[in-house]
Amino acid sequence: MREVTVVILNWNGQQLLEQFLPSVLASTYTQAEIWVADNGSTDSSIAFVKASFPQVKVVELGKNYGFAEGNNRAVARVETPYVILLNSDVEVDPNWIGPLVSVLENNPEVAAVQPKIRSYHNKEYFEYAGAAGGMIDKLGYPFCRGRVFDHLEKDEGQYEEAADIFWASGACCAIRTSVIKELGLFDGSYFAHMEEIDFCWRVLNHGYRVVYEPNSLVYHVGGGTLDYGNPRKTFLNVRNSLATLMKNLPKGQVFPKIFARLLLDGVWGIQLLIKGQFAGFWAIIRAHFAFYGRLGAYRRFRREVYKTPPEHIPSSGLFKGSIVWDYFVKGRKVS
Numbered sequence: 001m002r003e004v005t006v007v008i009l010n011w012n013g014q015q016l017l018e019q020f021l022p023s024v025l026a027s028t029y030t031q032a033e034i035w036v037a038d039n040g041s042t043d044s045s046i047a048f049v050k051a052s053f054p055q056v057k058v059v060e061l062g063k064n065y066g067f068a069e070g071n072n073r074a075v076a077r078v079e080t081p082y083v084i085l086l087n088s089d090v091e092v093d094p095n096w097i098g099p100l101v102s103v104l105e106n107n108p109e110v111a112a113v114q115p116k117i118r119s120y121h122n123k124e125y126f127e128y129a130g131a132a133g134g135m136i137d138k139l140g141y142p143f144c145r146g147r148v149f150d151h152l153e154k155d156e157g158q159y160e161e162a163a164d165i166f167w168a169s170g171a172c173c174a175i176r177t178s179v180i181k182e183l184g185l186f187d188g189s190y191f192a193h194m195e196e197i198d199f200c201w202r203v204l205n206h207g208y209r210v211v212y213e214p215n216s217l218v219y220h221v222g223g224g225t226l227d228y229g230n231p232r233k234t235f236l237n238v239r240n241s242l243a244t245l246m247k248n249l250p251k252g253q254v255f256p257k258i259f260a261r262l263l264l265d266g267v268w269g270i271q272l273l274i275k276g277q278f279a280g281f282w283a284i285i286r287a288h289f290a291f292y293g294r295l296g297a298y299r300r301f302r303r304e305v306y307k308t309p310p311e312h313i314p315s316s317g318l319f320k321g322s323i324v325w326d327y328f329v330k331g332r333k334v335s
Contacts, residue, residue: 002031002032002033002080003031003032003080003081003082003101004029004031004032004033004080004081004082004083004084004097004101004174005032005033005034005035005078005079005080005082005083005084006024006032006033006034006035006083006084006086006097007035007037007059007071007074007075007078007083007084007085007086008021008024008034008035008036008037008086008087008088009037009039009067009070009071009074009085009087009088010036010037010038010039010041010045010088011038011039011040011041011064011070012041012042012043012045013041013043013045013088013089014041014043014044014045014048016088016089016221017036017045017048017049017088018048018052019091020088020089020090020091021034021036021049021053021056021088023091023092023094024086024092025053025055025056026094027092027094027095027096027097028094028095028097028098029095029096029097029098029101032084032097033057033080034053034055034056034057035056035057035058035059035074036049036056036057036058036059037059037061037070037071037073037074038058038059038060038061039061039063039064039065039066039070040061040062040063040064040065046058046060059074059077061073061074065188066188066190066191066192067170067186067191067192067193067195068186068187068188068189068190068191068192068195069186069188069191071085071170071185071186072185072186072188075177075180075185078177079177080177081104081176081177081178082100082101082104082174082175082176082177083174083175083177083180084097084100084172084173084174084175085170085172085173085175086171086172086218087170087171087172087220089120089220089221089222090120090171090172090218090219090220090221091120091218091219092172092217092218092219093216093217093218095215095216096115096216096217096218097174097216098216099115099213099215099216100113100115100174100213100216101174103162103174103211103213104174104176107209107211109207109208109209110176110208110209110210110211111175111176111179111200111203111208111209111210112168112173112174112175112176112179112199112200112203112208112210112211113168113173113174113210113211113212113213114130114133114134114165114168114169114172114173114174114210114211114212114213115172115173115212115213115214115216115217115218116131116132116155116159116212116213116214116216116217116218117129117130117131117132117169117171117172117218117219117220118155118217118218118219118220119152119219119220119222120219120220120221120222121221122152123219124154124155125152125153125154125155126144126146126147126152126153126154126155127147127152127171127219127220127222128144128147128150128152128222129169129170129171129220129222130144130168130169130171130172130220131144131145131146131147131152131153132144132145132146132159132212132214133145133146133159133163133165133168133212133317134165134166134167134168134169134196134197134200134317135165135166135167135317135318135319135335136166136167136197136201136313136317136318136319137318137319137320137321137322137323137324138257138313138318138319138320138321138322139257139260139261139264139322139324140241140244140245140249140257140261141241141322141323141324142166142167142194142197142241143319143323143335144169144335145159145163145165145212145335146158146159146335147335148323148327148332148333148334148335149323149327151327151333151334153334153335159212159214160214161214162211162212162213162214162215163211163212164209164210164211164212164316164317165210165211165212165316165317166197166200166201166204166210166314166316166317166318167196167197167200167201167210167317168196168200168210168211168212169196170195170196171218171220171222172218172220173196179203179208182206183199183202183203183206183305184199184202184305185199186198186199187243187247187301189243189294189297190236190240190243191236192236193233193236193237193240194236194237194240194241194243194244195240197244198240198243198244198247198248201244201247201248201314202247202248202305204314204316205248205306205310205314209316210316210317231279231280231282231283232283234280234283234284234287235283235284235286235287235290236287237287238265238283238284238287238288238291239287239288239290239291241261242258242261242262242287242288242291243291243294243298245257245258245261246258246291246295246298246299246302247298247301247302247305248310249310249313250309250310250311250312250313251309251310253313262288264324265284265287265288266284268284269281269284269285272284319335
C-alpha cells in the first residue's frame with residue numbers, strides 16, 4: 001500500500017514537466033505514487049508524460065478549473081493517507097518526502113506541513129510563495145518567515161527549527177487526507193491565489209496544527225502561471241483575501257477588519273494610479289465588486305463550516321501588529 005500521493009497540477013506546462021518531473025521521480029521515498037492532474041491542456045503535456053514517464057498516473061480533468069478546483073477534483077480521487085500538492089515548477093531535493101510524512105505520522109493533530117522553499121533561480125535565498133512558513137498579521141495580510149512583501153532573506157540557517165505556522169504554501173505542502181474529507185480542501189470559486197491560506201485558517205479554527213519542516217527542501221521558480229505584477233493576479237489576491245477574512249474571522253472582527261482592508265486597498269489603488277498603472281487600479285476595483293457579489297455565499301459557508309463561530313484568531317504564525325506599517329513605515333524587512 002502506498003502512503004502518499006504527490007499531485008502535480010498541470011496546464012499547458014510541458015516544458016516545466018520536462019524540466020522538473022525527473023527530480024520528483026528521483027525521490028528516495030519509495031511509498032509514494034506520482035500523479036499529474038491536467039487542467040485541460042491544449043499543448044502536448046499529457047502525451048509527453050504518458051510516453052516519457054509511464055510510471056506517472058495521468059488524471060485528465062477535461063478543462064481548466066484553475067489551481068483551487070483543479071486540485072479539489074484531483075485530490076477527491078486520492079486514497080492514500082497523505083497527499084502532497086506540488087507545483088509543476090518545483091525542483092525537489094531527493095529526500096524531501098520523508099520528513100513531511102514523518103511529521104504527519106508522528107503528530108495526529110497536524111493537518112498540513114510545508115517544507116523549506118528556496119528560490120530556484122537564486123538557491124541561497126528563500127522563495128516568495130512560502131519561504132519558511134506562512135504568517136499573517138492582525139489585518140489578514142499574509143507574509144512568510146524569510147519573505148516580507150517583496151524582500152527575500154538569504155537562508156543563513158535562521159529557520160532550521162520546525163515551527164507551527166499560520167499557513168502552508170500551495171506550491172508544496174503535505175496534507176492529511178482525512179482532514180480534507182472532514183473540512184474540504186480549497187474554495188473552487190477562488191480559481192487561484194489565497195486558497196491555501198483559507199484552507200489552513202479553516203483547519204486551525206477547528207483545532208488542527210499547520211507546521212513548517214526545515215528538513216524537507218524544495219526550489220520553486222514562482223510566477224510561472226501569472227507574473228507577480230499581473231493585473232489578473234492583483235484581482236485574485238484582493239478578492240480572495242477579502243473572502244478569506246469574511247469566511248474565517250471571529251464574528252466581531254469581520255466588519256472592522258474588512259473595512260480597514262478596503263481603505264488600505266484604496267490607498268494602494270491611488271498609488272497605482274499615480275504610477276500610471278491603470279490596469280492594476282481597475283483590478284482592485286473589480287475585485288471589490290466581485291467580493292460584494294459573493295457575500296451571501298461567504299455567509300453560507302460560515303454557517304455550514306463553523307457550527308460554533310470562531311472566537312479568536314489562531315495564535316500560531318499570527319503577527320499581532322501590522323506588517324504593512326512595520327514594512328513601509330518602520331522599514332522592517334524580516335519576519
